[in-house]
Amino acid sequence: MADSEQKDFPWYKAYPADVPHEIDSCLFNSILDMYEFSCEKYQNNTAFISMGAKISYAQLDTEAKKFAAYLQCELKVKKGDRIALMLPNIIQYPIALFGALLAGATIVNVNPMYTPRELAHQLNDSQAKIIIVISNFAHTLQKALPEVNLDHIIVTSLGDSHKGLKRLMINFVVKYFKRLVPRYKLPQAVSFKSALAKGENYPYTRPIINREDLAFLQYTGGTTGVAKGTMLTHHNILANIEQCIGMYGSVLKEGAEFVVTAIPLYHIFAMTVNCMLFIRLGGTSLLIADPRNINDFVKQLSIYEPTCLTGVNTLFNALINNKDFCNMHLKKLRLVVGGGTAVQKGVEMRWFTHTGLHILEGYGLSECSPLVCVCPPDLTEYNGTIGVPVPSTEVRIVDDQGNVITKVGEPGELEVKGPQVMKGYYGREVATKNTFDGDFLKTGDIACWADNNGFIKLVDRKKDLIIVSGFNVYPSEIEDVIALHPAVSEVAAIGVPSKHSGEVVKVFIVKRHKFLTEQMVKTLCLKHLTKYKVPKYIEFIDSMPKTNVGKIMRKELRKLELKKRGISENYKANIDGNDDKESEIKN
Numbered sequence: 001m002a003d004s005e006q007k008d009f010p011w012y013k014a015y016p017a018d019v020p021h022e023i024d025s026c027l028f029n030s031i032l033d034m035y036e037f038s039c040e041k042y043q044n045n046t047a048f049i050s051m052g053a054k055i056s057y058a059q060l061d062t063e064a065k066k067f068a069a070y071l072q073c074e075l076k077v078k079k080g081d082r083i084a085l086m087l088p089n090i091i092q093y094p095i096a097l098f099g100a101l102l103a104g105a106t107i108v109n110v111n112p113m114y115t116p117r118e119l120a121h122q123l124n125d126s127q128a129k130i131i132i133v134i135s136n137f138a139h140t141l142q143k144a145l146p147e148v149n150l151d152h153i154i155v156t157s158l159g160d161s162h163k164g165l166k167r168l169m170i171n172f173v174v175k176y177f178k179r180l181v182p183r184y185k186l187p188q189a190v191s192f193k194s195a196l197a198k199g200e201n202y203p204y205t206r207p208i209i210n211r212e213d214l215a216f217l218q219y220t221g222g223t224t225g226v227a228k229g230t231m232l233t234h235h236n237i238l239a240n241i242e243q244c245i246g247m248y249g250s251v252l253k254e255g256a257e258f259v260v261t262a263i264p265l266y267h268i269f270a271m272t273v274n275c276m277l278f279i280r281l282g283g284t285s286l287l288i289a290d291p292r293n294i295n296d297f298v299k300q301l302s303i304y305e306p307t308c309l310t311g312v313n314t315l316f317n318a319l320i321n322n323k324d325f326c327n328m329h330l331k332k333l334r335l336v337v338g339g340g341t342a343v344q345k346g347v348e349m350r351w352f353t354h355t356g357l358h359i360l361e362g363y364g365l366s367e368c369s370p371l372v373c374v375c376p377p378d379l380t381e382y383n384g385t386i387g388v389p390v391p392s393t394e395v396r397i398v399d400d401q402g403n404v405i406t407k408v409g410e411p412g413e414l415e416v417k418g419p420q421v422m423k424g425y426y427g428r429e430v431a432t433k434n435t436f437d438g439d440f441l442k443t444g445d446i447a448c449w450a451d452n453n454g455f456i457k458l459v460d461r462k463k464d465l466i467i468v469s470g471f472n473v474y475p476s477e478i479e480d481v482i483a484l485h486p487a488v489s490e491v492a493a494i495g496v497p498s499k500h501s502g503e504v505v506k507v508f509i510v511k512r513h514k515f516l517t518e519q520m521v522k523t524l525c526l527k528h529l530t531k532y533k534v535p536k537y538i539e540f541i542d543s544m545p546k547t548n549v550g551k552i553m554r555k556e557l558r559k560l561e562l563k564k565r566g567i568s569e570n571y572k573a574n575i576d577g578n579d580d581k582e583s584e585i586k587n
Contacts (some may be wrong), residue, residue, distance in 0.1 A: 013452075022392050024242065034280055043058035047060045048091050051158070063095045063196060068099045078104065079207050089288055096192070102206070108122065108216075108218070114144055134431050177221070213233060215232055216230075216232040257307050259306065266435060298328070302324070310337045314341075314471035326354055333357060359382075397415070399414060465496070467502050475492070478505060488511070489511060497557075506536065
């Protein structure tokens with residue numbers, strides 16, 4: 001956006017004095033350059049902590065290059081080869097991540113909670129030939145194998161970041177006492193530990209990587225439909241890192257930050273903001289493998305003194321309702337960022353009352369690496385917006401006819417232009433073309449200008465999209481699974497409000513045969529869908545509301561459902577988390 005300095009963008013008025021209008025996105029030629037710069041500059045700093053294990057920048061670089069050498073010499077990985085990471089927040093993730101990037105590979109992040117069907121789709125679509133998987137979910141990979149064409153499988157276990165007896169004890173307890181590792185059979189697999197041992201004896205050759213080379217195929221549903229691989233280049237990620245620094249540089253100290261990483265690193269928000277940004281700053285990241293275990297999470301917070309915390313609304317809500325957390329004083333905490341889904345007003349108010357810090361809400365999407373907008377660090381009160389565009393980013397709001405909207409409060413589709421915007425969807429030229437309006441990415445999100453200073457308010461997040469605890473759930477995917485049942489005639493999925501997860505899934509079904517039950521539907525969904533996508537509510541109806549061309553009108557179903565619950569149709573924009581509102585939301 002070379003000419004943006006000459007443009008009169010309203011959000012510049014909201015920028016603190018030290019926030020630049022533009023950033024230099026070419027400080028590094030690749031993520032490798034940035035990573036190696038930080039590993040040398042901050043070599044004695046702790047890079048990651050997980051389950052009590054620590055790894056310094058120097059040790060991370062050593063282990064990552066061992067893995068890179070193994071990939072190059074043993075598995076013959078070439079520049080651009082796709083490597084899938086199916087790992088939770090453990091130290092093995094950054095070792096595998098940077099090892100694969102150092103080998104010249106393109107990363108395919110995989111949710112470990114995927115079902116075999118979901119996993120097979122992503123591996124096939126990305127053409128991944130290698131996967132690194134946590135043993136807890138190796139059984140899922142085993143079930144997916146008949147449908148995919150993998151060349152190599154590498155398995156790691158939760159305790160593998162520790163050494164000696166402690167590693168053996170953790171893995172023994174996890175497998176045999178807690179029974180968190182279902183039986184699996186992958187005879188062709190090698191262990192991550194043995195891969196590193198072999199890599200130590202191989203030479204590492206640094207590949208030539210350019211800014212426009214692909215760093216990630218990050219899967220998302222885009223604005224609609226089946227999961228697609230967003231093509232994110234090294235330049236996209238590097239630009240977004242510098243945009244974060246441009247906005248929050250005044251409160252971030254190089255070499256002195258300690259960030260809590262509870263959002264999974266396979267999620268684009270945590271991958272860029274928690275991993276890449278804090279590597280760039282030489283910070284320490286506390287990796288939380290299971291943030292749902294809130295008591296253990298709080299215990300870990302009590303051990304360390306974090307300076308930064310990122311999370312989603314459900315996490316902040318769980319923390320502020322935890323007695324031990326409320327008795328805790330996080331003296332060094334100075335930056336709290338919320339993303340993934342809207343932060344409720346009630347949660348933000350209680351958080352501020354306890355910590356004295358506002359949750360600075362941001363907005364992004366996988367197609368934008370992900371950051372587009374954030375609330376600036378000098379925000380003095382909750383304003384219910386997603387903030388203002390980050391430096392070097394141009395946004396506009398357009399109506400259905402493509403006219404640019406400048407009037408405050410008038411809704412339209414949010415469009416984005418900037419160096420963080422993806423190249424396109426992998427293997428989907430038509431979908432890519434339909435997602436762009438000239439140089440602008442069409443987000444599919446309905447927004448409006450909240451004021452004359454460039455703050456933006458989301459009106460609706462992708463008309464039919466369901467947001468469960470910050471994760472995108474696409475109705476068509478759920479409908480496709482349920483429609484597999486021979487007793488189902490028609491099915492439609494919508495999102496309904498939940499005080500715990502923002503939204504949950506509800507499906508309406510027209511029966512083909514009377515014997516169909518709710519339990520039969522749920523059993524089918526549990527087999528094919530990740531748990532958070534499984535319908536919380538199932539209602540059988542006689543007929544579906546349809547348009548005159550025969551399309552099922554999810555909007556009408558949503559209207560009827562909200563009316564029945566006594567909730568405003570604009571609940572996505574208006575839920576503020578106060579007791580009166582939450583009492584209306586039956587979960």
